[in-house]
Amino acid sequence: MDRRKFLKASVLEAAGLAVAPAMLAQEVRAGVIVPGEVYTDGKRANVSADVDKHLKVSGYVKEPSHRIPVVAEADVVVAGGGAAGVAAAVCAARQGASVILVEKANFLGGLWTGGLVLPVLATHGKGKVAAWDKATGGFCSEMCDTLLANGWATNPLNPLAEPEAAKYLLEKTLADAGVRILYNSTVAGVVMSGNRIDCVLVDCNTGRIALRCKVAVDATGDGLLFSFAGDPYEARRYHMSTSYRLAGVSSDASFCMRTPVPQMRYSTYGTREAVDGLDIFAVSQTQREHRLAVWEKIEQKKKEPGFEDIFLMELAPVTGVRVTRVLESLHNVTLEESMEWTEFDDVVGMSGMCDPFTYKGRRIEKKDRPIWQIPYRSLLPRETRNLLVAGRCFGYDQGITWDAREISTCMVTGQAAGTAAAMAAASGCAASEIDVSYLQGRLRAASVRLEF
Ligand SMILES: Cc1cc2nc3c(=O)[nH]c(=O)nc-3n(C[C@H](O)[C@H](O)[C@H](O)COP(=O)(O)OP(=O)(O)OC[C@H]3O[C@@H](n4cnc5c(N)ncnc54)[C@H](O)[C@@H]3O)c2cc1C
Incomplete structure (x- = not known):
C-alpha cells in the first residue's frame, strides 16, 4: 500500500x-x-x-482470519501446570471429570521446580488452638509428605524439595489421576459464547488448535485466561529474582542454602526494584542482567579459599516474576481479614504465613501471624461463568501478596478450584452457582483444612 x-x-x-x-x-x-x-x-x-x-x-x-481445528474436548481444561494447575487438574480428575492440562514448558511445577523456588512456604501459622498450627492439608500435604518420606526434600515444616523429584512426583500424580497433558503448548486466547468460555485456544507445534471445555481453570500465574475473557483484574508490579543451583560446595556458605543433594546448594539473586512483569522488554532485560551478574558473582567467589570447586549447575529456566495480574474476584481477601481470624461461610482452604511484616504500625513476628481462610468467591471472576482461578493470580489484596502466592497456598487454591470445576462441569451450572456446602464436604473428605 x-x-x-x-x-x-x-x-x-x-x-x-x-x-x-x-x-x-x-x-x-x-x-x-x-x-x-x-x-x-x-x-x-x-x-x-x-x-x-x-x-x-x-x-x-489485523491477523488474517483462519479456521482453527477443534482437536479435543474435556469437562475441564486447566491452563498452566505450576503448583496450582497440577493441584487443580488432579483434584478435578479425582472427582470424575475428564481433564486436559495445557503447559507451555515441558515439565510441571512452574516456579516451584523451574524457578528453583525450592522451600514450600506458608504451610503453618499461629492457630487458635495450637501456637504453631498447620494450615494446609489435602493435595499440598500429600505432595510434601511424599517428598519427605522418600528423602526428596529436607525440612519437615517447609519442605525444601529437589526440583527433579518434585517434577517426577507431580507428573506421576497427574498420570495416575488420568489427566491428559499438552506440553510445549501455549494458551493463546479463548472463544467465548456469551459469558462462557467455549474453547481455549492453544499454540503448539502444528499451529493454533482449539480445546472445547465445559469449565476452565486459570492457573497460568499471569491470569491469562481471565484477561483473554475480559474479566477485571489489577496489574501489580513486584521485584524480580533469579534462583540458581550451585554444585561443588563443600564448606558451609552463608550466601547459599542446603538442598537434599550433598554439595548442592541454592541461592537467589535479585534487586528490590519493582518490575512490570507484563512488560516483556523489561522482564527480558532484567533476566539478562541477572544471568550475567550471577555468573560473574560465582567467578569471583571461586577465588575465595574453600570455594575453588564451585560451579553454576543451573540458572532457573523459569523467570522469577512474582506477581502480575491479580483477579478482581467476587471477594478479594484483605490483609485485615487474614489478620483478624475472619470466618467465611464459603471457606475452601486455609493459608499459613511466610515472613514477619508490619500491621497497623506493629511488627508481626512469624509466630504471631494467624493462619487465614480462603473464601470460594476469591477464585471466581466477576463475569465469566465457567472459569475458576487458582494460584498466584487469584483474588487477594496487595497487603497479603507475600503469603497468598506461596507454593502451599497455590496448591490449596488449586485443589478448591479443580474440585469446584468438576462439580460445575457435571451439573452444567455456573461456577458461582454450585452447592458450596457440598464442595466443602468434598474438600474435607480429601483432608483439606477448613476450620480454625
Ligand atoms: C524468586 C521467587 C522466590 C520465591 N520464593 C518462594 C519460596 O521460597 N517459597 C514459596 O512457597 N514460594 C515462593 N515464591 C512464590 C511461588 O514460587 C509462586 O508464587 C508459586 O510457585 C506460583 O505457583 P502457580 O502455580 O500459581 O504459578 P506458576 O508457578 O507461575 O505456574 C504457572 C504455570 O503456567 C504456565 N503458563 C503460563 N502461561 C501459560 C500459557 N500461556 N500457556 C500455557 N501455560 C502457561 C507456566 O509455564 C507455569 O508452569 C517465590 C517466587 C519467586 C518468583
Missing part, C-alpha cells in the same frame, strides 16, 4: 473507531499496520488491549 492510501486508511480507521468499531474491524485489511488505538469491542478487553496498557504500542495489525 502506498503512503497516501495508508494515510487514508488511517483516517477512515480513526473515524470508524468513534462510530462503529464492529464495522471497522471488518474494513481493516489483514497485514496492514494501522496507527492508533488497538481495537476493542468496548466490553471485553482482548490481549492486544492488554498489551497496549503495558507497552508502547505504535498501531496494530
